[in-house]
Amino acid sequence: MSFRVLATCSETAARVGVLETPHGPLHTPAFMPVGTQASVKGLDPHELRAVGAECLLANTYHLALRPGEALIQQLGGLHRFMGWDGPLLTDSGGFQVWSLAPLREVTADGVAFRSHLDGRPLLFTPEGVIAIQQALGADIIMPLDVCLEYPATEPEAAAALETTYQWLQRALAAHRDGVQQLFGIVQGATYPELRQQAARVLAALDLPGYAIGGLSVGEPKDVMEAMLATTVPELPTDRPRYLMGVGAPDDLLMAVEHGVDMFDCTLPTRMGRAGSLLTRRGRLNLRNARFRREAGPAVPDCDCAVCTRYPAATLHWLFQEGHALGGRLASYHNLYFLCQLLREARAAIAAGHFPAFRAAFSRDWVASDPAVGREQRRRWRTVQSQRRPAPVAER
Amino acid sequence: MSFRVLATCSETAARVGVLETPHGPLHTPAFMPVGTQASVKGLDPHELRAVGAECLLANTYHLALRPGEALIQQLGGLHRFMGWDGPLLTDSGGFQVWSLAPLREVTADGVAFRSHLDGRPLLFTPEGVIAIQQALGADIIMPLDVCLEYPATEPEAAAALETTYQWLQRALAAHRDGVQQLFGIVQGATYPELRQQAARVLAALDLPGYAIGGLSVGEPKDVMEAMLATTVPELPTDRPRYLMGVGAPDDLLMAVEHGVDMFDCTLPTRMGRAGSLLTRRGRLNLRNARFRREAGPAVPDCDCAVCTRYPAATLHWLFQEGHALGGRLASYHNLYFLCQLLREARAAIAAGHFPAFRAAFSRDWVASDPAVGREQRRRWRTVQSQRRPAPVAER
Numbered sequence: 001m002s003f004r005v006l007a008t009c010s011e012t013a014a015r016v017g018v019l020e021t022p023h024g025p026l027h028t029p030a031f032m033p034v035g036t037q038a039s040v041k042g043l044d045p046h047e048l049r050a051v052g053a054e055c056l057l058a059n060t061y062h063l064a065l066r067p068g069e070a071l072i073q074q075l076g077g078l079h080r081f082m083g084w085d086g087p088l089l090t091d092s093g094g095f096q097v098w099s100l101a102p103l104r105e106v107t108a109d110g111v112a113f114r115s116h117l118d119g120r121p122l123l124f125t126p127e128g129v130i131a132i133q134q135a136l137g138a139d140i141i142m143p144l145d146v147c148l149e150y151p152a153t154e155p156e157a158a159a160a161l162e163t164t165y166q167w168l169q170r171a172l173a174a175h176r177d178g179v180q181q182l183f184g185i186v187q188g189a190t191y192p193e194l195r196q197q198a199a200r201v202l203a204a205l206d207l208p209g210y211a212i213g214g215l216s217v218g219e220p221k222d223v224m225e226a227m228l229a230t231t232v233p234e235l236p237t238d239r240p241r242y243l244m245g246v247g248a249p250d251d252l253l254m255a256v257e258h259g260v261d262m263f264d265c266t267l268p269t270r271m272g273r274a275g276s277l278l279t280r281r282g283r284l285n286l287r288n289a290r291f292r293r294e295a296g297p298a299v300p301d302c303d304c305a306v307c308t309r310y311p312a313a314t315l316h317w318l319f320q321e322g323h324a325l326g327g328r329l330a331s332y333h334n335l336y337f338l339c340q341l342l343r344e345a346r347a348a349i350a351a352g353h354f355p356a357f358r359a360a361f362s363r364d365w366v367a368s369d370p371a372v373g374r375e376q377r378r379r380w381r382t383v384q385s386q387r388r389p390a391p392v393a394e395r
Numbered sequence: 396m397s398f399r400v401l402a403t404c405s406e407t408a409a410r411v412g413v414l415e416t417p418h419g420p421l422h423t424p425a426f427m428p429v430g431t432q433a434s435v436k437g438l439d440p441h442e443l444r445a446v447g448a449e450c451l452l453a454n455t456y457h458l459a460l461r462p463g464e465a466l467i468q469q470l471g472g473l474h475r476f477m478g479w480d481g482p483l484l485t486d487s488g489g490f491q492v493w494s495l496a497p498l499r500e501v502t503a504d505g506v507a508f509r510s511h512l513d514g515r516p517l518l519f520t521p522e523g524v525i526a527i528q529q530a531l532g533a534d535i536i537m538p539l540d541v542c543l544e545y546p547a548t549e550p551e552a553a554a555a556l557e558t559t560y561q562w563l564q565r566a567l568a569a570h571r572d573g574v575q576q577l578f579g580i581v582q583g584a585t586y587p588e589l590r591q592q593a594a595r596v597l598a599a600l601d602l603p604g605y606a607i608g609g610l611s612v613g614e615p616k617d618v619m620e621a622m623l624a625t626t627v628p629e630l631p632t633d634r635p636r637y638l639m640g641v642g643a644p645d646d647l648l649m650a651v652e653h654g655v656d657m658f659d660c661t662l663p664t665r666m667g668r669a670g671s672l673l674t675r676r677g678r679l680n681l682r683n684a685r686f687r688r689e690a691g692p693a694v695p696d697c698d699c700a701v702c703t704r705y706p707a708a709t710l711h712w713l714f715q716e717g718h719a720l721g722g723r724l725a726s727y728h729n730l731y732f733l734c735q736l737l738r739e740a741r742a743a744i745a746a747g748h749f750p751a752f753r754a755a756f757s758r759d760w761v762a763s764d765p766a767v768g769r770e771q772r773r774r775w776r777t778v779q780s781q782r783r784p785a786p787v788a789e790r
Contacts, residue, residue, distance in 0.1 A: 037718070039720050041718065042718075042725070044720060044722075046700075071687070071708070074688065075688070075690045075706050080690075184507055196748075293466060295470045295471055295475075305441075309478040311470050311475060311476065313462075313466070313470050314477070317462055318434060322437065323432070323437075324437050324722070324723070325436070325438070327719070328719070329439070
């Protein structure tokens with residue numbers, strides 16, 4: 001068994017565990033930084049180790065498009081390509097096909113779509129996506145699934161779930177590598193019965209781990225929590241649970257309380273490049289004029305290498321002047337913040353006071369207005385849907 | 396005495412020394428990375444330490460324009476602002492006034508110019524530039540000088556030298572800080588007699604160090620060498636000599652042979668952001684298609700953290716995809732290369748075989764075509780001269 005639960009909370013479903021991989025252990029609950037194109041933007045592996053990240057994520061969709069899995073395999077695999085010798089996870093590319101690629105269509109084989117880069121027609125099949133991920137060589141891999149926009153109707157969700165299940169069977173049949181751990185993905189949109197049914201079916205397959213997908217796509221936070229509350233209890237306790245695409249600090253602790261072990265999200269690095277820092281009291285914007293003359297640290301209670309080294313005014317200045325170092329330092333802080341939050345959560349669970357730890361966090365935390373997030377997501381989708389692929393080259 | 400010569404070459408003027416500053420020692424010959432706007436682009440102080448840099452340079456002109464020396468002083472000075480606790484050097488801003496600012500004019504007071512950022516009229520005086528540098532708080536500071544374009548006529552050069560000398564007197568009178576070391580700057584364009592005369596006059600002033608300015612501005616390499624050959628012997632042996640704005644590896648070793656101790660240049664970081672790496676056999680371009688499938692290091696004989704960690708294909712990929720990490724890693728390699736070259740030069744001088752060391756370097760080195768450099772410089776000047784300042788705001 002590659003996953004062991006080391007401690008549990010007596011009052012909630014929170015637990016501390018460790019997932020062993022051929023590239024070392026991942027202590028859970030854990031946040032995994034995202035290197036979409038095999039690079040966590042602006043940061044290098046030394047820094048990712050320094051913030052406490054143990055496992056990185058890379059996107060199969062992006063890497064299959066460019067530079068292609070064959071080249072990465074030829075170069076010695078994704079670990080070597082990224083200069084990272086710790087655990088790696090690749091997703092299936094499913095989410096990106098649905099969110100980035102135009103003209104996508106589910107066929108009998110898989111999902112046909114056009115590259116968002118050059119418009120060339122491509123096909124992802126359950127078997128093909130496993131082959132791509134085997135070539136990349138991550139420690140943890142994912143099966144192709146059908147992703148839905150929020151909101152989806154129940155019949156849509158049920159149909160997507162059925163296809164996802166058939167694809168998982170094909171993925172399992174294609175997966176012959178005993179070293180890579182192929183997780184299952186629980187879908188079911190916002191329908192508790194569908195989610196519960198999906199979790200039960202997957203649990204019966206005795207997989208090495210279980211992802212929960214299709215959340216954090218615009219649904220209210222209480223809906224996300226309700227989905228976890230109905231899903232996680234159906235999953236085996238001795239396997240890791242991975243909530244895909246979630247990175248807001250309050251969401252992490254909520255999900256940990258429901259027994260989730262792993263998280264990934266571009267939020268900390270995306271926010272960092274935009275000049276926002278995560279703090280115990282919510283987000284702050286380094287471009288704010290109040291930092292122009294601030295000789296103290298941007299986040300006074302943070303002991304990361306950025307907050308202890310630079311005055312807030314320097315970070316403000318780097319963003320005002322458009323220096324790449326600004327986004328790098330802010331991304332470093334944000335990743336440190338999330339990894340540190342989960343380090344503290346692990347300690348609190350082990351010490352038997354996780355509920356008090358989460359309550360203390362919630363007292364200080366000022367959530368961003370969810371309407372702002374929804375509006376940002378709506379605009380992003382509009383931009384994506386208006387994107388025209390470039391003419392397809394003759395082949 | 397803050398500078399000590401520790402070893403000399405018996406066949407050339409090369410020497411090993413150490414310059415003590417309130418922020419630690421600088422072992423010479425030394426290359427100093429340039430943080431124009433108080434940030435060595437893309438790199439943070441940890442990395443600058445790791446490549447072996449001991450002293451950084453920042454530009455008075457840029458910092459006086461934005462964010463202003465008063466703000467940096469209020470924040471605790473330039474060391475704190477940059478997050479760097481080692482030695483710092485600021486230039487006088489003179490070179491930038493001549494190369495960047497439009498509508499400059501030498502007046503009785505100093506040099507009047509317009510900001511290249513917003514067109515507002517500004518005046519640098521010898522006293523004002525000392526006051527700015529005292530507010531910034533670098534360990535080594537420079538007096539305002541008159542810089543000339545190449546080629547300059549002998550009367551122009553003589554007149555500029557006279558003004559530079561008068562300004563130095565005013566700078567010395569204004570400089571009351573016993574901690575900051577105010578160097579003199581030897582000018583004289585490409586006229587050996589003027590350079591020799593300038594060096595003698597400055598030597599008599601018994602300054603803590605001597606800069607050699609106005610070279611590497613487009614003159615042929617043999618002219619630069621001839622100017623060093625006539626200038627350096629006139630300078631006191633027990634003071635550091637600093638050749639401003641020179642960073643090409645072959646130029647460094649040539650100048651070391653003539654007894655130069657300190658260098659600065661934006662070359663390694665500017666080249667790095669453009670995707671070029673310094674090697675013992677000249678420059679290479681990471682965008683070259685031959686690196687696309689190269690699983691080995693970009694520079695096989697380099698032991699820097701980038702070359703030992705990443706396949707060349709990954710660096711190629713980062714530049715192809717426009718990731719900021721590419722420029723950062725290439726800049727790191729290039730700074731490591733220059734610092735390592737001078738570390739080896741120091742060891743060779745101390746061991747008594749510097750001439751053989753330089754000869755071995757020269758055998759492998761393939762210089763870039765000097766015509767390319769001249770053409771790049773010409774284009775840069777054309778762009779600068781066509782730059783129109785923005786309308787001056789009412790004050």
